[in-house]
Every structure is written in structure tokens, then in C-alpha cells.
Amino acid sequence: MAGEIPDLVALERTGTGKGAARQARRDGLVPGIVFGGDNDPLPINLPFNELLKRLKKGRFKSTLFNLKVEGHEDVRVICRDVQRDVVKDLPTHVDFMRLRRTTKINLFIPVEFINEGGAPGLKKGGVLTVVRPEVELVVTAGDIPEKLTVDLTGLNIGDTVTISAITLPEGTKPTIDRDFVIANVSAPSGLRSSESEDEDAAEADEVPATEQSDD
Numbered sequence: 001m002a003g004e005i006p007d008l009v010a011l012e013r014t015g016t017g018k019g020a021a022r023q024a025r026r027d028g029l030v031p032g033i034v035f036g037g038d039n040d041p042l043p044i045n046l047p048f049n050e051l052l053k054r055l056k057k058g059r060f061k062s063t064l065f066n067l068k069v070e071g072h073e074d075v076r077v078i079c080r081d082v083q084r085d086v087v088k089d090l091p092t093h094v095d096f097m098r099l100r101r102t103t104k105i106n107l108f109i110p111v112e113f114i115n116e117g118g119a120p121g122l123k124k125g126g127v128l129t130v131v132r133p134e135v136e137l138v139v140t141a142g143d144i145p146e147k148l149t150v151d152l153t154g155l156n157i158g159d160t161v162t163i164s165a166i167t168l169p170e171g172t173k174p175t176i177d178r179d180f181v182i183a184n185v186s187a188p189s190g191l192r193s194s195e196s197e198d199e200d201a202a203e204a205d206e207v208p209a210t211e212q213s214d215d
Helices: 017-026 048-057 189-206
Strands: 007-012 029-035 042-047 064-069 075-084 091-099 104-114 127-130 134-140 148-151 160-162 181-186
Touching: 017 029, 029 048, 042 048, 042 064, 048 091, 064 091, 104 127, 104 181
Parallel strands: 007 064, 029 091, 104 148
Antiparallel strands: 007 042, 029 042, 064 075, 075 091, 104 134, 127 181, 160 181
16 A cells, blocks of 8 residues: 655765855755764755755655665655745755654645545535545554545535545554544535525515504
């Protein structure tokens, strides 16, 4: 069930200090540091364009990467901080933390909805309202689910899907300690308006007629 962990290729930064960092930026690189685990911190440089592309895709800080640095063993890392230029809002430095396969981390996992054709409520014109397109889970670094799957078979108008209806991988749990809603099937807007009008008409029928005056 674990998804493929994307590679992140970096270069070892030989120099340290502000001078080396400035030179890296002039060379089209973004300096960074890898810390944690049983090894010493490793200064690295990342290609600016590649980093910017990944940042624009979103969820950079909640994505587990397989960091590849020549001369070093591949290691799984997660971003802990991205420093940016205060004027241009472009990345100037990145911090990564090494993770063991057994490390527990919080990640946002996307939700996929299947079998819409098997939902009577949708066939009747109901609307699938997605409350949470992704769910934050506590996961093990070595067993991260690629996605959560919601089967819509049998859902009618008014039905809801909560997190308890989704089978999670062993050792995985939501960060929210309650049975929260993932999605629901609501009535189409036309039907809701019609029902509202019917309710208003029924209420009007129940109002007693006022006494007519003799004038």
C-alpha cells in the first residue's frame, strides 16, 4: 500500500558559512542542511529550479523524500523548514531531518473516491461534497500509504462518510481524535429549493386565518 517515495537529488556542499551559501545561490543552487539520526549534519546544495518546482506543487513539508547525495548512502528525509527571501519570497535555505523506517511522522494523505456509479444518491442527482480531500495521519516512515480510498457504493442522499469507514494501514492513525466527516452526499440544489418551498407552503397552511372585520 505504500506509495513510491520520490527521489531528491542534492550535492554535498564543501564550504560552510555565509560565503559558501552566497556562492551556491550565485551558482543557481539553494543551500541546505540534513540533520538527525546517528550521523553528523550534512551540508547540501539543491538545484534552485528543481526545488522551486517541487515547492509550487505543494505539500513539500509533508512529503517524505529519498535523498540522494553522491558519496553518501540514500536516506529518507522530511523538510522541517524553508527559509525565503523576504522580498522575492524565493527559497534561500532548506532544513531536512533524517528518518528511520520506524520513525512516526505526521503526513497529509490524499483521499480517492471510487464507484460513483454505484451510489444511488448520485444517480438521483445528488452531489458529492468532499469535506477533506486529504487527511493528516500519523504514519510510519517505512509504510506510508499512497492514498486513502473511499468506496461510494450504496450511498444515498443525506449519507456521510467518516474516517471510521476507511480501513487504515496497521500502525496508522488520524491526528484528530474523533470520527470526523470526509465527505457527504447532499441533495441537488433544485431539490433543496423545492423542499424549502414545500415547507414554507405547509407552514402557511397551518397559520390560522385572521378574523374578518365588519368594516
